[in-house]
Amino acid sequence: MNQIPALIRVFSYLSLLTVGGGMAAFPEMKVLTVEVHKWLTFSQLIHLYSVGQMAPGPNMMMIVSIGQWAGGLPGAIVTVIAFFGPTALLAYIVTKTWKKLQKWPWRNSIEKGLAPVSIGLLLAGCFSMAKGAITGLETATIAVVTLLILLHYKINPALLVVGGAVVGLLTYLPK
Amino acid sequence: MSSSTAAPALPAAAGTSEPRASLWQVFLEFLVIGATSFGGVVPYLRNNLVVKRQWLDDKEFVEMLSISQSLPGLNATNMAVQVGEKLHGLLGSVVAVIGMCLPGGVLMYAAGIFYRLHGNHPWSTAALKGVAAAAVGLILATVVGLSKKSLASNYDFIFMAATVLAVNRFHWSVLRALVVIGIFAVLFHYPRKTKKVSATE
Numbered sequence: 001m002n003q004i005p006a007l008i009r010v011f012s013y014l015s016l017l018t019v020g021g022g023m024a025a026f027p028e029m030k031v032l033t034v035e036v037h038k039w040l041t042f043s044q045l046i047h048l049y050s051v052g053q054m055a056p057g058p059n060m061m062m063i064v065s066i067g068q069w070a071g072g073l074p075g076a077i078v079t080v081i082a083f084f085g086p087t088a089l090l091a092y093i094v095t096k097t098w099k100k101l102q103k104w105p106w107r108n109s110i111e112k113g114l115a116p117v118s119i120g121l122l123l124a125g126c127f128s129m130a131k132g133a134i135t136g137l138e139t140a141t142i143a144v145v146t147l148l149i150l151l152h153y154k155i156n157p158a159l160l161v162v163g164g165a166v167v168g169l170l171t172y173l174p175k
Numbered sequence: 176m177s178s179s180t181a182a183p184a185l186p187a188a189a190g191t192s193e194p195r196a197s198l199w200q201v202f203l204e205f206l207v208i209g210a211t212s213f214g215g216v217v218p219y220l221r222n223n224l225v226v227k228r229q230w231l232d233d234k235e236f237v238e239m240l241s242i243s244q245s246l247p248g249l250n251a252t253n254m255a256v257q258v259g260e261k262l263h264g265l266l267g268s269v270v271a272v273i274g275m276c277l278p279g280g281v282l283m284y285a286a287g288i289f290y291r292l293h294g295n296h297p298w299s300t301a302a303l304k305g306v307a308a309a310a311v312g313l314i315l316a317t318v319v320g321l322s323k324k325s326l327a328s329n330y331d332f333i334f335m336a337a338t339v340l341a342v343n344r345f346h347w348s349v350l351r352a353l354v355v356i357g358i359f360a361v362l363f364h365y366p367r368k369t370k371k372v373s374a375t376e
Contacts, residue, residue, distance in 0.1 A: 017349045019247045020321070023314050027342050028349040047294065047303045050310035051286055057209040057216065057279025058251035064280045065287025076284055080276060087248025088272050091256040092265070094246060105366035111245045113361030116331040117353060118244075119321050120338025124352075126314040127343050133307035142305055146312025151319060158214035161309045168305020174297055 003070040004078055006037055011063060011082035018087065020118025022060035026125035039070040046132045053161045058084075138171050196230060196262045198270055204228060205255055205274030216251040216275075220258075230262055251275055334360045 010032045017025040026049070033039050040048070045066075052062030060083070067079025094101070101107050134140050146160050196204075204223060212219035217240065224230050231239070243253035252272050259271030293299055326332060338356050341347040347355075 013350075016247050017353065018249060019353060020244070021317065022249055023317075024353075025349060031348075044290075044294070046307050047290065048283075048287065050303065050307040051290065052279075052283055053310050053313060054213070054306075055279045055282045055286070056212045057275055057277075058249045059215070060249060061276065061279035061283040062287075064283040065290070068284055068287050069291065076280075080280055084248070084252050084272060084276060087246065088252055088256050088268070091243070091246055091248055091253045092260060092268055094242060095257045095260045095268075098242065106361075109361050109364040109366055111241075112327070112364040113334075113359075114245055114357055115321075115325040116334035117338050117357045117360050119318060119326065120335040120356070121342065121349060121353065122314065122321070123318050123335065124339045124342035124349075126311060126318065127339065129307075129314070130311050133304075133311050135304070139304060139308035142308035143312040143315070146309045147315045147319075150313065150316035156214040157313050157316070160313065161306055164305040164307075164309025164312075165302040166305070168302045168308070169298065172301035172304050 003037070003039070003075060007067055007071055007075055007079050008082045010037065011067075011079050012086050015083050015086045017121075018060070019114060020122050022058075023125035023129075024118060024121035027128040030128060033066055037070070039066055042132050046129055049129065050133070050161065050164075054158050142167055196228070196267075198263050198266055201259055201262050201267050202270040202274045205259070205271040206277060207274075209251075209275040210278035212251070216254070220251075220254055224258060231258065235261075330363065331360075334363075 014025045014029055014032070017028055030042060030045060034042050034045055048062040048065050052065075053059060055061055063079050063083050064076045067076040069075075071078070130143070134143060142164055146164065149155060149160060150157060208216065208219050208223050221233075221236055225233055225236050239254060239257045240250065242257065243250045246253055252275060255271035255275040256268045259267035259269070261267070263270075290299070294303070322335075326335065334356060338352050341352040341356060342349060
C-alpha cells in the first residue's frame with residue numbers, strides 16, 4: 001500500500017506543531033504514527049526519538065527512520081520535506097517581513113504569550129514519552145540523574161545519552 | 176560576482192544585503208554544522224557563523240535565535256533559513272537547510288534500518304532503555320532552562336500548567352491546546368501603553 005500521501009499529510013501537519021521544539025509535537029506524533037497509521041509501535045517511537053538525540057543536526061531527524069520504514073527511500077525523502085518545508089517557508093516569510101513586524105505592538109504579546117504555552121507543550125511531550133520510557137526505579141533514576149547533571153554542569157547532552165546506553169547495558173543485560 | 180576589490184570581514188553595515196559568501200560556501204558551512212553539532216545546534220551555530228566566519232555578529236545571532244524560538248519549527252532549520260537568507264537570499268536559505276539536515280538525515284536513515292534489524296537483540300533493548308530514560312532527563316533540562324529564561328510571572332506558570340493538563344489529562348490535540356490556550360495567553364499579554372493593570376473580565 002502506498003504510504004507516501006499519508007506521510008506527507010501527517011508530517012506537514014506535525015511540522016506546524018513544533019512550537020518551542022520538536023518535542024511539542026510528540027503526543028500528536030504518537031497518535032498519528034502509532035495509533036492511526038501503525039507505522040511503528042510506541043516503544044519503537046520512543047527508541048527512535050532517543051537514538052536521534054545522539055545524531056548531529058536538527059534533533060528530530062528520527063522522522064527519517066519513520067519515513068523509511070513506511071515508504072522506503074522515497075518515504076524518507078518526502079517525510080523530511082513535509083516536516084521541514086512548511087516551517088522553513090514560514091521562517092523565510094517572517095525573515096523577509098521582520099522589519100515591519102518589529103513595529104507591530106502585538107509581536108511582543110505573541111512572543112510573551114506563546115512562551116509558556118510552548119514550554120507547556122514540551123513538558124506535555126516529555127510526560128507522554130515518560131509514560132513509555134520510565135518503567136521502574138532504574139529508568140527513573142537515570143532520567144533524574146541526567147537532569148541534575150545537565151542543570152549543574154556544562155556537559156554535552158549527547159554524551160549523557162551515550163552514558164544512558166552504558167548504564168542501560170549494565171543494568172538490564174541478562175547475565 | 177562583480178564585486179570590486181575584496182574587502183574582507185568588514186563590519187556589516189545595517190541595511191546592506193550584499194552576499195558575502197558564495198552559495199557553495201553557505202552550503203558547506205551548514206553541512207559542517209549539520210555533521211558536527213552533537214547535543215544541540217545552537218553553540219555550534221554561534222561558533223561557526225559568528226566566531227569563525229564572522230558572517231553575523233552576536234546581536235544579530237541572538238535576534239535570529241529569538242525569532243527561531245517563537246516560530247514553529249526547530250531552531251536548527253529556522254536559523255539556517257534566516258542566516259541563509261541574509262547571506263544569499265532564497266537559494267541561500269534552501270542550501271543552508273539542506274546542508275543542515277543532510278548528515279543527520281543520512282545517519283538516522285541508516286540507524287533506522289539497523290534498529291529494525293537488530294532492535295530486538297537483548298543488547299539493544301538493554302541499551303535503549305537507558306537511552307530513552309536519559310532522553311527524558313534531557314527534555315526536562317530543556318524545559319527548566321527555557322522556563323528560567325522566559326517565564327516571567329506566576330500567570331505564565333498557570334498557562335504552562337493548563338497546556339500540560341489539556342494535552343496529558345484531557346487529551347486535547349496539540350493543535351487545539353496551542354490555539355485555545357495560546358490565544359488566551361497572547362490576549363493576556365496584550366500591548367499595554369502603561370504598566371497599569373486593569374481588571375478586564
